[in-house]
Amino acid sequence: MMKRRMRFDIWTFVLIAAWVILIALLIWPLSSVLHASLIDNETGAFSLTHYVQIATIKAYQRAIGNTLLAGFGGMAGALILGVTLAFVTTRFHIYGRALIQTLAVVALVSPPFIGAYAWIVLFGASGVVRKGLATIGISIPPLYGAAGVILVFAFKFFPHVFLITSGALAAINRSVEEAAESLGVSPTKRLFTITFPLILPAISASALLTFVLSIADFGTPRIIGRDFNVLATEAFNLYGSEVGGNPGMASALSIVLIILSMIVVFGQRWVLRKNVYHSNLIKKPERKRAHGLKALGLHVLAYAIVLIGALPAIIVVLFSFRRTSGPVFQPGLSLQSYERVISTVSDPIWNTLIFSSIAVVAIVITGTLIGYLISRRPGIATGALDALLMVPYVVPGIVMGIAFITRFNEPPLALTGTGLIIIMAVFVRRLPYSARSVAAALKQVGPNLEDAAVSLGYSPGKAFLKVTVPLIVPGIMAGALMSFVTAMNELSSSLVLYVGSTITMPVRIYLSVMDGEYGTASALSTILLTMTVAAVYAAFHLSGRKESALL
Amino acid sequence: MADLKIQGLAKSYKDVRVLESIDLDIASGEFFTLLGPSGCGKTTLLRTIAGFQHQDRGEIVVNGERIDHKPAHKRDIGMVFQDYAIFPHLTVAENVAFGLKARALPKSEIEARVAESLKMVRLDGYQNRLPAEMSGGQQQRIGLARAMAIRPTLLLMDEPLSNLDAKLRIELREDIRDIQRRLGITTIYVTHDQEEALAVSDRICVMNKGNVEQIGTPFEIYRKPLRKFAASFVGTMNFLPGRIEGGRLIVGTQSAASPANESGPVEVAIRPENVQLSLGHADSEAIALKGEVLKVTFLGREAHYTLKTEVGEVVAQVADPEHDFIEMEGRPVEVRLPLSKIVLFRSNGDVIGAGQA
Numbered sequence: 066m067m068k069r070r071m072r073f074d075i076w077t078f079v080l081i082a083a084w085v086i087l088i089a090l091l092i093w094p095l096s097s098v099l100h101a102s103l104i105d106n107e108t109g110a111f112s113l114t115h116y117v118q119i120a121t122i123k124a125y126q127r128a129i130g131n132t133l134l135a136g137f138g139g140m141a142g143a144l145i146l147g148v149t150l151a152f153v154t155t156r157f158h159i160y161g162r163a164l165i166q167t168l169a170v171v172a173l174v175s176p177p178f179i180g181a182y183a184w185i186v187l188f189g190a191s192g193v194v195r196k197g198l199a200t201i202g203i204s205i206p207p208l209y210g211a212a213g214v215i216l217v218f219a220f221k222f223f224p225h226v227f228l229i230t231s232g233a234l235a236a237i238n239r240s241v242e243e244a245a246e247s248l249g250v251s252p253t254k255r256l257f258t259i260t261f262p263l264i265l266p267a268i269s270a271s272a273l274l275t276f277v278l279s280i281a282d283f284g285t286p287r288i289i290g291r292d293f294n295v296l297a298t299e300a301f302n303l304y305g306s307e308v309g310g311n312p313g314m315a316s317a318l319s320i321v322l323i324i325l326s327m328i329v330v331f332g333q334r335w336v337l338r339k340n341v342y343h344s345n346l347i348k349k350p351e352r353k354r355a356h357g358l359k360a361l362g363l364h365v366l367a368y369a370i371v372l373i374g375a376l377p378a379i380i381v382v383l384f385s386f387r388r389t390s391g392p393v394f395q396p397g398l399s400l401q402s403y404e405r406v407i408s409t410v411s412d413p414i415w416n417t418l419i420f421s422s423i424a425v426v427a428i429v430i431t432g433t434l435i436g437y438l439i440s441r442r443p444g445i446a447t448g449a450l451d452a453l454l455m456v457p458y459v460v461p462g463i464v465m466g467i468a469f470i471t472r473f474n475e476p477p478l479a480l481t482g483t484g485l486i487i488i489m490a491v492f493v494r495r496l497p498y499s500a501r502s503v504a505a506a507l508k509q510v511g512p513n514l515e516d517a518a519v520s521l522g523y524s525p526g527k528a529f530l531k532v533t534v535p536l537i538v539p540g541i542m543a544g545a546l547m548s549f550v551t552a553m554n555e556l557s558s559s560l561v562l563y564v565g566s567t568i569t570m571p572v573r574i575y576l577s578v579m580d581g582e583y584g585t586a587s588a589l590s591t592i593l594l595t596m597t598v599a600a601v602y603a604a605f606h607l608s609g610r611k612e613s614a615l616l
Numbered sequence: 617m618a619d620l621k622i623q624g625l626a627k628s629y630k631d632v633r634v635l636e637s638i639d640l641d642i643a644s645g646e647f648f649t650l651l652g653p654s655g656c657g658k659t660t661l662l663r664t665i666a667g668f669q670h671q672d673r674g675e676i677v678v679n680g681e682r683i684d685h686k687p688a689h690k691r692d693i694g695m696v697f698q699d700y701a702i703f704p705h706l707t708v709a710e711n712v713a714f715g716l717k718a719r720a721l722p723k724s725e726i727e728a729r730v731a732e733s734l735k736m737v738r739l740d741g742y743q744n745r746l747p748a749e750m751s752g753g754q755q756q757r758i759g760l761a762r763a764m765a766i767r768p769t770l771l772l773m774d775e776p777l778s779n780l781d782a783k784l785r786i787e788l789r790e791d792i793r794d795i796q797r798r799l800g801i802t803t804i805y806v807t808h809d810q811e812e813a814l815a816v817s818d819r820i821c822v823m824n825k826g827n828v829e830q831i832g833t834p835f836e837i838y839r840k841p842l843r844k845f846a847a848s849f850v851g852t853m854n855f856l857p858g859r860i861e862g863g864r865l866i867v868g869t870q871s872a873a874s875p876a877n878e879s880g881p882v883e884v885a886i887r888p889e890n891v892q893l894s895l896g897h898a899d900s901e902a903i904a905l906k907g908e909v910l911k912v913t914f915l916g917r918e919a920h921y922t923l924k925t926e927v928g929e930v931v932a933q934v935a936d937p938e939h940d941f942i943e944m945e946g947r948p949v950e951v952r953l954p955l956s957k958i959v960l961f962r963s964n965g966d967v968i969g970a971g972q973a
């Protein structure tokens with residue numbers, strides 16, 4: 066074999082920098098979790114006892130089974146809802162598309178924890194909707210247990226699927242679909258034989274994401290699951306409880322959770338192994354105008370999905386204006402809750418804004434560069450980087466937080482209690498969002514375009530900035546949007562890392578719910594929601610993509 | 617102004633050899649055409665010269681200087697892409713100006729060149745359109761204008777006219793040729809259209825399966841093919857089985873004095889326009905076969921007769937057919953293959969020297 070020359074350019078530098086970042090912020094902290102899972106709590110000696118227990122104790126096995134059930138269930142539900150919505154809105158003329166997108170964003174940013182609480186308010190044992198239906202003779206079971214958890218996951222996570230796949234659907238070369246049509250393939254068949262395979266990267270990426278989000282979520286199973294225990298809740302209990310805490314066991318459960326997720330990660334890799342470029346962005350698909358019953362049906366479908374998804378957020382907003390007396394809601398409206406929030410808790414608002422802005426800027430820059438490396442410079446070092454980048458996806462926030470506390474506690478890296486440690490945790494946790502979404506967008510931009518720019522005299526770096534970046538702006542924006550939204554709403558890692566002066570809004574909301582201050586929690590959630598939606602729209606407005614906020 | 621030398625160039629994708637060992641020597645200002653069947657490695661060769669991918673072996677030398685290790689953007693090699701590679705986010709004018717901006721030319725110069733290039737490809741007036749609003753052929757012409765505008769030292773064109781109508785193709789190929797001559801840009805041109813290749817090239821390189829089969833002027837390629845592949849790939853060629861024995865060339869039951877002093881089985885090749893049809897007398901300078909007209913194909917300025925002979929079918933060309941040519945079908949004719957016009961190949965595909973016109 067010929068010896069290949071090593072070519073040192075800007076991308077080699079990016080590759081090295083990416084590795085340094087991931088080793089410092091990912092491998093090094095997480096090694097502490099692996100370490101903790103492998104030592105005996107009492108003696109401190111090396112031991113596999115925690116893993117042996119997981120393999121032998123019934124409760125843990127059930128937790129593993131439930132985790133898989135919740136993961137695949139949530140994933141399937143979110144895929145069905147998300148792909149349907151994406152297809153309907155990109156291929157048909159739907160009135161109020163901006164409204165649909167807004168509601169999808171609202172569903173996406175449904176503040177953590179309180180979302181589950183809102184579902185209970187509506188569909189719990191004494192839920193408003195259930196009672197209302199009961200008076201007219203319709204009885205539905207309360208929303209508890211496995212089915213409830215899966216349903217909530219589906220409506221909580223479908224916006225991710227919607228965002229990722231509608232970008233891909235809008236970018237399919239129209240000629241390809243038309244070719245299929247001309248070959249006599251019926252529209253429905255074409256959908257499954259051409260369209261879906263073409264957006265398989267996007268579908269499988271969002272499937273993976275929703276699976277991982279579903280199995281790492283502990284708030285929903287905790288509130289709605291009742292005795293539906295999953296690995297995340299078990300691990301959280303073992304980390305969190307003052308009595309009966311078992312850090313070794315919690316670490317081992319976290320490791321099992323990470324391994325389960327990694328299996329799915331490699332499954333997605335396998336599905337995509339033959340993935341190729343689609344090189345022509347020139348002919349974009351058009352939106353068809355549907356008529357009569359079909360149009361009505363499509364509208365009902367689209368609006369039903371986003372409205373149900375946004376329901377918890379809507380409930381929370383409504384509740385924030387209710388009069389309260391202590392933890393109890395009273396009849397009548399009032400701004401009481403807001404007054405209390407403004408007078409006592411404005412710090413979290415600033416902290417949230419500052420932390421997430423810094424994190425997102427860092428994420429977008431790093432993620433775009435890494436996304437490019439992954440899709441355009443295949444090699445062993447980039448392949449490994451790509452695989453490693455899946456780890457933050459699958460590590461529950463609590464675990465990441467504890468790993469950071471363990472590793473960045475002593476000089477020269479005594480960062481605990483600073484805002485920086487919260488930013489770093491959010492950065493590494495959400496970096497994959499940006500990198501993946503850029504890599505996915507790049508898959509649809511033919512590499513020839515960049516070659517053309519190079520042949521016209523632009524250096525590879527400049528060609529990237531002048532040609533590729535403008536073309537993948539939708540992908541960059543989608544990644545930025547997701548990382549920003551999730552950074553603003555980051556609860557689990559911050560919950561472990563915050564101190565009094567660095568408390569963020571999601572943490573404040575969580576504490577309020579725990580203290581029973583639902584009014585304050587609702588008001589805070591509403592503020593957070595408003596801030597998130599405003600930020601999203603500002604970002605899209607500034608980037609000049611007014612015609613459509615998200616696609 | 618630049619000459620290009622390529623020596624022993626080889627390139628594989630994973631374990632598939634796409635370029636075996638290419639040697640080319642292209643003079644400054646030459647219009648050099650690559651002709652070859654689909655998948656023979658033409659695009660790969662161009663991309664390697666442009667520097668988008670690195671060769672496994674071999675040298676690329678421009679003006680006496682090896683450029684192999686120069687990054688692509690410093691090579692000053694323009695390229696027209698087979699799939700156009702038009703920037704979809706830029707207008708037509710911005711696409712064409714793109715490379716000029718990298719060269720930091722004054723604004724007025726950029727405008728002038730954009731206008732000139734667009735005019736050349738007949739797209740003046742489309743300056744502010746986006747590529748999505750253009751037809752396939754128009755997009756292709758943007759790519760052509762974009763590459764010509766920078767006046768590179770070396771211009772690579774990968775089927776730049778493949779998507780245009782016949783008339784525009786002829787117009788544009790003449791224009792490309794004129795500008796190329798005027799500016800003296802050394803050009804490598806890829807086309808599937810043989811007539812185009814013969815019409816515009818200074819020299820043609822016939823490629824097959826990653827190898828160079830023959831390099832020569834259009835006349836040499838057409839009239840003096842060195843290998844059977846080039847003979848069969850360029851233009852239409854009749855091949856008939858034959859044999860040389862005792863100084864005679866034997867085709868079927870007929871024979872004539874052999875133009876070559878070898879012996880053994882040969883393939884007799886002749887172009888349709890050189891096949892003569894007559895209804896009478898024999899001629900010692902030709903092989904005369906008895907034939908019958910099987911089919912007549914009208915091609916416009918000529919007609920092709922497909923003739924059945926004892927050694928197989930032969931296509932003959934008749935210039936300027938009259939309206940009654942169709943009545944020829946089924947008629948017996950004598951098919952004469954003038955010795956001065958036939959080319960003989962050994963069974964390994966090599967031409968047998970001497971004897972050709």
Ligand SMILES: Nc1ncnc2c1ncn2[C@@H]1O[C@H](COP(=O)(O)OP(=O)(O)OP(=O)(O)O)[C@@H](O)[C@H]1O
Nearest residue numbers: 629630632634653654655656657658659660661698
């Ligand atoms: N990226 C690649 N990976 C693997 N094989 C490739 C790749 N690109 C091209 N090939 C193969 O290399 C061979 C030469 O391809 P190339 O594109 O150079 O052909 P070409 O002569 O330009 O054909 P055409 O006239 O159809 O454009 C083909 O057999 C093709 O299948």
Ligand SMILES: [Mg+2]
Nearest residue numbers: 658659698774
């Ligand atoms: Mg080609």
